[in-house]
Amino acid sequence: MIQLPLLNVRDLTVEFSTRRGIVRAVRNIDISIGKGETLGIVGESGSGKSVTSYAVMRILDRAGQIAGGSIHFAGLDLRAASERQMVDLRGREMSMIFQNPRAALNPIRRIGHQIEDVLRQHAQAGSADAREKAIEALRDVRISRPEERYSAYPFELSGGMCQRVVIALALACRPKLLIADEPTTGLDVTTQKAVMDLILELTRARGMSTILITHDLGLAATYCSRVVVMEKGEVVETASAAEIFAAPRHAYTRKLMRATPRPGIGLRDLLPDENRAGEALPASAPGAPLLTVSALVKEYPRAEAGLFSRFMKPDAAGAQPFRAVDGIGFDIKRGESLGLVGESGCGKSTTSMMLMRLIDPTAGSIIFDGEDIGSIPARDFARHPMRKRIQMVFQDPTDSLNPRYSAARAIADPLLRLGACEPRTLRARVEELASLVGLPGDLLDRFPHQLSGGQKARVGIARAIALNPSLVVLDEPTAALDVSVQALVLNLLADLKAALGMSYLFVSHDLHVVRLICDRVIVMRAGRIIEQGRAADVLDHPKADYTKELIAALPHPPAQPAAR
Amino acid sequence: MLKILIGRILTTIPALIGVVVVSFLLTRVLPGDTAAYFAGPAATPQAIEEVRKKLGLDRPLPEQFASYVRDLSHGNLGQSLTTGQPVLSDIKARLPASAELTLFGLVLSLLIAVPLGIVAAVRQGSMIDHACRAIVTAGVSLPVFFTGLLLVYVFYFILQISPAPLGRLDVFASAPAEITGFYLLDSLLARDGATFRASFSQLLLPGVTLAIFALAPIARITRASMLSVLSMDFVRTARASGLSRRKVIMTYAFRNALLPVVTTLGMVFSFLLGANVLVEKVFAWPGIGSYAVEALIASDFAPVQGFVLAMAILYIVLNLLIDLSYRLIDPRMRASS
Numbered sequence: 001m002i003q004l005p006l007l008n009v010r011d012l013t014v015e016f017s018t019r020r021g022i023v024r025a026v027r028n029i030d031i032s033i034g035k036g037e038t039l040g041i042v043g044e045s046g047s048g049k050s051v052t053s054y055a056v057m058r059i060l061d062r063a064g065q066i067a068g069g070s071i072h073f074a075g076l077d078l079r080a081a082s083e084r085q086m087v088d089l090r091g092r093e094m095s096m097i098f099q100n101p102r103a104a105l106n107p108i109r110r111i112g113h114q115i116e117d118v119l120r121q122h123a124q125a126g127s128a129d130a131r132e133k134a135i136e137a138l139r140d141v142r143i144s145r146p147e148e149r150y151s152a153y154p155f156e157l158s159g160g161m162c163q164r165v166v167i168a169l170a171l172a173c174r175p176k177l178l179i180a181d182e183p184t185t186g187l188d189v190t191t192q193k194a195v196m197d198l199i200l201e202l203t204r205a206r207g208m209s210t211i212l213i214t215h216d217l218g219l220a221a222t223y224c225s226r227v228v229v230m231e232k233g234e235v236v237e238t239a240s241a242a243e244i245f246a247a248p249r250h251a252y253t254r255k256l257m258r259a260t261p262r263p264g265i266g267l268r269d270l271l272p273d274e275n276r277a278g279e280a281l282p283a284s285a286p287g288a289p290l291l292t293v294s295a296l297v298k299e300y301p302r303a304e305a306g307l308f309s310r311f312m313k314p315d316a317a318g319a320q321p322f323r324a325v326d327g328i329g330f331d332i333k334r335g336e337s338l339g340l341v342g343e344s345g346c347g348k349s350t351t352s353m354m355l356m357r358l359i360d361p362t363a364g365s366i367i368f369d370g371e372d373i374g375s376i377p378a379r380d381f382a383r384h385p386m387r388k389r390i391q392m393v394f395q396d397p398t399d400s401l402n403p404r405y406s407a408a409r410a411i412a413d414p415l416l417r418l419g420a421c422e423p424r425t426l427r428a429r430v431e432e433l434a435s436l437v438g439l440p441g442d443l444l445d446r447f448p449h450q451l452s453g454g455q456k457a458r459v460g461i462a463r464a465i466a467l468n469p470s471l472v473v474l475d476e477p478t479a480a481l482d483v484s485v486q487a488l489v490l491n492l493l494a495d496l497k498a499a500l501g502m503s504y505l506f507v508s509h510d511l512h513v514v515r516l517i518c519d520r521v522i523v524m525r526a527g528r529i530i531e532q533g534r535a536a537d538v539l540d541h542p543k544a545d546y547t548k549e550l551i552a553a554l555p556h557p558p559a560q561p562a563a564r
Numbered sequence: 565m566l567k568i569l570i571g572r573i574l575t576t577i578p579a580l581i582g583v584v585v586v587s588f589l590l591t592r593v594l595p596g597d598t599a600a601y602f603a604g605p606a607a608t609p610q611a612i613e614e615v616r617k618k619l620g621l622d623r624p625l626p627e628q629f630a631s632y633v634r635d636l637s638h639g640n641l642g643q644s645l646t647t648g649q650p651v652l653s654d655i656k657a658r659l660p661a662s663a664e665l666t667l668f669g670l671v672l673s674l675l676i677a678v679p680l681g682i683v684a685a686v687r688q689g690s691m692i693d694h695a696c697r698a699i700v701t702a703g704v705s706l707p708v709f710f711t712g713l714l715l716v717y718v719f720y721f722i723l724q725i726s727p728a729p730l731g732r733l734d735v736f737a738s739a740p741a742e743i744t745g746f747y748l749l750d751s752l753l754a755r756d757g758a759t760f761r762a763s764f765s766q767l768l769l770p771g772v773t774l775a776i777f778a779l780a781p782i783a784r785i786t787r788a789s790m791l792s793v794l795s796m797d798f799v800r801t802a803r804a805s806g807l808s809r810r811k812v813i814m815t816y817a818f819r820n821a822l823l824p825v826v827t828t829l830g831m832v833f834s835f836l837l838g839a840n841v842l843v844e845k846v847f848a849w850p851g852i853g854s855y856a857v858e859a860l861i862a863s864d865f866a867p868v869q870g871f872v873l874a875m876a877i878l879y880i881v882l883n884l885l886i887d888l889s890y891r892l893i894d895p896r897m898r899a900s901s
Contacts, residue, residue, distance in 0.1 A: 059803050061795075062688065091806030098804075103797040106816050108894050117815070118805045153895045169805055 005032040006209050012069035014055050025051045027233045038210045040220030043230035044482035049213045053179045058086045092122040095170035099182035101163035105154040111165045112150030122173045137168040160191035181213045188343035193553040217260050222555040229253045259487040261512035270487035286333035290503050294329040296364035324350040326527035337504040339518030347527040348507050352473045357381035388418050391464040395476040397456035401448040408444040411462045433462040454485035473505045515539045523547050576880045587872040596863035642866030651870040660745025662851035666836050669774025677779045681786025703780030708839045712773040712846040729847040737762045770847040778832045785828040789821040830886045
């Protein structure tokens with residue numbers, strides 16, 4: 001007997017009315033998912049993958065509407081269903097979990113009450129047993145001490161814990177279909193693995209179907225049996241996970257797969273064929289130490305013990321200051337690229353802020369090119385001659401640009417503030433920098449909102465190298481970019497380093513990226529260095545248990561043949 | 565909680581000291597000579613000098629200030645020269661009238677503006693949204709004395725359904741026994757239906773005048789705040805988990821949208837205190853605003869200083885209440901302190 005698919009989307013078109021007319025976000029797509037199946041929808045930003053899922057749930061915002069095609073769920077025509085029917089279906093038959101779990105929960109309502117709201121709405125619990133069932137739902141997603149956590153607010157929980165609550169919320173009424181929209185983006189790798197394993201385990205145990213929406217081809221291939229690849233609102237390829245890795249048919253899938261950082265490749269392998277032009281990666285030849293850090297410590301006073309700390313650290317000692325960075329030492333050689341890896345809260349951002357001299361260290365020294373810059377107070381460092389020689393590229397390419405500055409003005413900013421650049425030669429210098437980072441000259445007079453993510457990243461990089469710094473601190477410079485753009489930016493960074501003889505401190509949580517761009521790597525945890533060494537050695541033959549754990553948590557897609 | 569309360573009250577002390585100093589200085593630099601005013605138009609310069617001496621206005625400013633502060637510390641706000649009464653008892657007698665009017669206006673405008681703002685945000689671009697915009701624009705552009713006079717003209721003069729705009733009660737009615745000083749409440753507590761109706765009908769027009777004025781900012785902020793909250797992720801989660809529309813809008817969105825509304829409320833209240841002065845004049849309301857204006861025209865310092873001080877204390881208390889209500893609304897505020 002042929003089983004009907006649980007969800008069957010045929011010829012779906014979704015339109016948005018915008019100021020510039022009607023935009024078709026999704027065009028004529030077909031997707032189906034069987035009972036108990038796990039389907040991945042993969043695509044870069046703007047591919048229409050989230051819009052598709054909103055259309056299925058019928059929660060598109062006001063401007064969007066389903067313009068054509070059909071959606072059938074368990075035999076029911078969802079396009080024709082009334083809003084009342086949809087309210088009954090949502091949460092009970094099909095539910096959804098979202099990116100950014102902390103924002104996905106009502107910030108001023110106790111999490112237990114939020115779960116109760118859903119249970120009561122769908123008549124799964126009455127006032128007598130609601131509390132009990134909500135605690136049960138929390139226990140199902142492995143939240144320890146669920147009775148206590150029932151009364152917690154989202155801000156009292158960690159990101160991974162919030163995502164568990166969101167999962168509990170979605171699964172509370174035992175729906176048949178779960179749509180997970182980028183459920184682990186922004187979470188640490190070990191948390192990502194824990195959350196994904198939990199979703200998979202719960203949905204399998206309950207015989208549920210799951211749609212995993214992600215930009216990460218590796219994640220989809222690891223956890224899904226079938227993968228749908230979307231590009232610009234269209235489905236370009238549908239195949240089993242193994243097949244899509246073994247023999248990607250569509251050019252876009254090949255490009256996406258090639259651009260995904262993974263073990264066993266070089267930086268140039270990320271680029272599409274036509275861009276590679278066979279250039280070899282410039283060899284990195286580290287010289288004498290440029291920066292030497294020793295016994296660096298940063299302490300913060302602890303907040304008073306209250307509700308918050310009682311939940312987070314049950315045995316917190318009140319008087320002891322919190323050591324964000326706890327006596328670390330390393331050096332960066334000239335022309336070297338050093339990776340700083342660790343999960344959130346490990347002290348890597350605090351370290352980079354101390355090196356940038358934005359905050360003062362509690363103890364220890366930072367010797368930069370023979371001078372102890374650690375002893376210069378942070379507020380005086382802005383006027384120090386050394387200031388020019390250390391620059392930074394920030395994580396969010398959009399937020400780190402002044403929205404009222406054009407690209408040219410943004411790049412010129414350090415030249416105007418710190419550089420001895422003649423006004424007459426300023427424009428020429430800005431154009432030179434733009435061409436160096438591959439930013440077309442005609443984009444220089446645009447404002448950030450008129451540029452794409454990749455273009456904004458290039459502006460940020462051009463700004464950082466404008467003063468010919470010796471050291472550039474890169475704080476997750478590609479975390480907000482699509483993989484294909486990330487591939488180009490990483491290659492650009494490697495080329496610039498060789499051309500200008502800079503050193504990099506590359507702060508990242510993405511081990512694959514660090515392997516590609518860094519000569520050496522430092523693994524940090526709880527303010528201490530756990531392991532350091534050559535990038536390839538540390539990542540291929542980790543010695544510390546924690547490093548092993550980090551590497552094991554990375555998604556392991558099915559083996560892939562050598563890139564053609 | 566008590567510790568926070570005491571801490572907050574302590575921080576208001578510098579503001580109060582500032583108010584005392586500034587109100588004292590302002591009344592001294594204002595044009596107009598008190599002594600000349602009270603000596604009368606026919607007084608000789610000698611008589612004026614005598615009055616000045618009697619009032620202590622011939623002494624140097626620091627000395628005057630010192631005696632003002634000394635009196636203040638004994639709870640003595642001075643003597644009004646126009647009414648001949650101590651300022652404190654004048655204010656005590658008149659403050660409830662103003663407070664009743666202001667609160668009535670504020671509550672009335674809240675009852676209209678908040679639902680209007682919510683509906684306008686939920687049905688963005690609908691007729692109600694456009695109506696909301698029209699009302700908001702009208703409310704901002706019409707000065708209170710104009711709306712007040714217009715209402716009097718239409719409801720008293722033409723339609724004759726409103727009583728004469730002459731104070732809190734008909735001249736022939738007697739005030740209810742004073743418990744709170746609010747006629748509406750006092751008549752209710754005394755179970756006196758006739759007085760309640762009489763005072764309500766007197767209160768309606770000036771109250772509506774103030775409400776129209778206060779409507780605009782509250783409706784605007786409610787709409788804007790609801791719009792921003794409705795686009796947040798957790799509202800999408802609530803919708804995706806099938807919660808009813810009512811639950812999503814009221815429990816999830818509106819409670820989160822409350823903070824900016826409450827903040828605006830504090831500001832609106834201070835606008836109302838200002839607008840009150842004009843409305844009391846138009847409706848012959850025996851409130852503290854008209855008292856202060858009369859004193860100001862007569863260069864009678866003590867009531868003006870007393871009025872400014874009373875308003876400052878009222879405003880500080882209100883802001884304290886608003887700050888405390890933040891903690892009730894948002895658990896994050898409770899945790900951060």
